Amino acid sequence: MKIIVGSKNPTKIKAVQEVFANGVISSLDVESHVAAQPFSDEETRKGAINRAIQCAESIRNGMGIGLEGGVMYVDNRLFLCNWGALVTQNGTIYTASGARILLPEEINQQLKSGMELGDVMDSYSKKHDVRKKEGAIGIFTNDLVSRQEMFTHVVRLLRGQWEYGK
Numbered sequence: 001m002k003i004i005v006g007s008k009n010p011t012k013i014k015a016v017q018e019v020f021a022n023g024v025i026s027s028l029d030v031e032s033h034v035a036a037q038p039f040s041d042e043e044t045r046k047g048a049i050n051r052a053i054q055c056a057e058s059i060r061n062g063m064g065i066g067l068e069g070g071v072m073y074v075d076n077r078l079f080l081c082n083w084g085a086l087v088t089q090n091g092t093i094y095t096a097s098g099a100r101i102l103l104p105e106e107i108n109q110q111l112k113s114g115m116e117l118g119d120v121m122d123s124y125s126k127k128h129d130v131r132k133k134e135g136a137i138g139i140f141t142n143d144l145v146s147r148q149e150m151f152t153h154v155v156r157l158l159r160g161q162w163e164y165g166k
């Protein structure tokens, strides 16, 4: 099975490689066509779908997978959210959401000022390219759950729905 992942972020690519271990996985830098920092479940999910569609349309006899991180509010508290989409060669779209975790209020203020979480996380954690390594979810779970592990769970949910629907 040929699969194109709509990102060059290694946490996303490795998640798909783990779940589709026998697949032929490649990656494509595609636009999410949503804000660089999605601010709701709907916008984050749309970004994942947009990525997956572009990937599916770029390959014959293969599938596209889009993975998108974002933030959303529950009771006025800012949570990290994650969404994935799988688009089959006949255009069927499966979606699934991933783990959520509360973000510190100071990060909420910085995102509301227009910053991207990835940039905020690097300065907050005094690390480089957190978005490509443990992720915000890794930082705020004391590395118990990494961004790749979180996306792996999302991709399993996508694959499971695809297999059930076959």
Ligand SMILES: O=c1[nH]c(=O)c2ncn([C@@H]3O[C@H](COP(=O)(O)OP(=O)(O)OP(=O)(O)O)[C@@H](O)[C@H]3O)c2[nH]1
Binding pocket: 006, 007, 008, 009, 012, 036, 037, 038, 067, 068, 069, 070, 080, 116, 117, 118, 119, 121, 122, 130, 131, 132, 134, 135, 136, 137, 138, 147
């Ligand atoms: O450090 C982080 N740890 C995380 O756990 C996380 N989840 C989301 N984001 C940020 O939210 C925006 C959209 O996310 P995103 O899906 O576009 O991710 P990305 O930009 O890293 O990948 P990609 O666009 O190259 O595929 C980007 O600013 C991401 O950095 C995170 N940053």
Ligand SMILES: [Mg+2]
Binding pocket: 036
């Ligand atoms: Mg991005």
